[in-house]
Amino acid sequence: MKTSSSANGLFVPEVDPYYYVSTENQSFLDKFSKISKKHPVNVLVVGKQGCGKSSLVRQYAAVNGLPLATFQIGILSEPGQLFGEYALENGETRYKQFLFPQAIQTPNCVIHLEEINRPEHPKALNMLFSILSDDRQVWMDELGLLQVAPGVVFFATLNEGAEFVGTELLDPALRDRFYVTTMDFLPNEVEIEVLEKKTGVTHEQAREIITVANSIRANADLGVDVSTRKILMLGEMIAAGGTLREAIVTSLQTDKKTLESVLLSLHVNQGKVEKSKTEYVQYIAA
Numbered sequence: 001m002k003t004s005s006s007a008n009g010l011f012v013p014e015v016d017p018y019y020y021v022s023t024e025n026q027s028f029l030d031k032f033s034k035i036s037k038k039h040p041v042n043v044l045v046v047g048k049q050g051c052g053k054s055s056l057v058r059q060y061a062a063v064n065g066l067p068l069a070t071f072q073i074g075i076l077s078e079p080g081q082l083f084g085e086y087a088l089e090n091g092e093t094r095y096k097q098f099l100f101p102q103a104i105q106t107p108n109c110v111i112h113l114e115e116i117n118r119p120e121h122p123k124a125l126n127m128l129f130s131i132l133s134d135d136r137q138v139w140m141d142e143l144g145l146l147q148v149a150p151g152v153v154f155f156a157t158l159n160e161g162a163e164f165v166g167t168e169l170l171d172p173a174l175r176d177r178f179y180v181t182t183m184d185f186l187p188n189e190v191e192i193e194v195l196e197k198k199t200g201v202t203h204e205q206a207r208e209i210i211t212v213a214n215s216i217r218a219n220a221d222l223g224v225d226v227s228t229r230k231i232l233m234l235g236e237m238i239a240a241g242g243t244l245r246e247a248i249v250t251s252l253q254t255d256k257k258t259l260e261s262v263l264l265s266l267h268v269n270q271g272k273v274e275k276s277k278t279e280y281v282q283y284i285a286a
């Protein structure tokens with residue numbers, strides 16, 4: 001998605017004209033925005049992978065015209081790693097500041113902390129604790145006192161999966177500092193509309209994709225998650241002229257055996273997926 005530049009190198013994302021949110025979540029976002037005018041706010045967005053958490057954060061920034069900065073917490077292996085690192089420059093070791101210190105000191109910045117429940121090393125969250133607590137400041141030998149600027153909103157996203165539900169794996173001391181909002185997949189009618197608008201498939205094609213997705217979702221034995229992202233990928237393939245089978249084979253990202261079970265169950269239950277005969281041809285031109 002395109003973004004427009006703001007003065008300090010951070011970016012205000014563009015509004016996604018086809019982003020849908022429940023009225024409840026819209027109302028929550030509105031309140032978070034109001035609270036942020038008084039002091040920085042922490043919001044935890046919980047939901048299944050690919051259900052739209054990142055887009056929600058992006059859309060919040062876009063709709064409110066605020067700069068957005070995203071950081072992957074899941075890959076952190078030590079406390080200071082978000083802030084900067086020592087690097088060799090012209091034979092000298094210097095401390096190089098990363099975007100994070102700049103983002104937290106930028107008034108009204110929207111800061112997305114991705115996968116906050118999964119840092120590679122638990123201590124990696126230590127410095128974040130101070131920033132997310134009422135103190136809103138942290139001392140670093142290299143950078144001095146860093147204070148969170150007025151109006152900053154931290155959105156932490158957390159993937160809800162089979163291995164854990166909701167916020168239970170998040171450290172209680174950390175969880176305590178967040179408002180929590182939960183997201184689920186969109187209702188079918190809305191998913192159909194998103195599919196039509198974003199991928200250009202017809203209403204009938206969109207309906208068929210959702211029927212297939214529902215039948216896979218309903219069959220827990222298959223263990224295949226069909227997220228909104230996956231549905232959009234199916235739609236893109238079909239809009240590009242692919243068959244439903246081709247779309248499923250390329251989009252679902254599952255092992256061969258599960259894929260065969262998926263195709264078989266769709267074929268048996270709904271006659272939806274045509275059997276294919278594999279032939280080989282030369283691939284020498286587009």
Ligand SMILES: Nc1ncnc2c1ncn2[C@@H]1O[C@H](COP(=O)(O)OP(=O)(O)OP(=O)(O)O)[C@@H](O)[C@H]1O
Nearest residue numbers: 018019020049050051052053054055056194228229
């Ligand atoms: N409510 C929605 N309205 C329109 N499009 C949506 C909506 N939710 C998700 N999408 C689309 O689905 C895709 C996946 O969304 P997104 O990346 O936000 O999911 P996520 O939950 O953050 O995924 P992950 O857990 O993998 O980070 C994006 O292309 C996004 O535009």
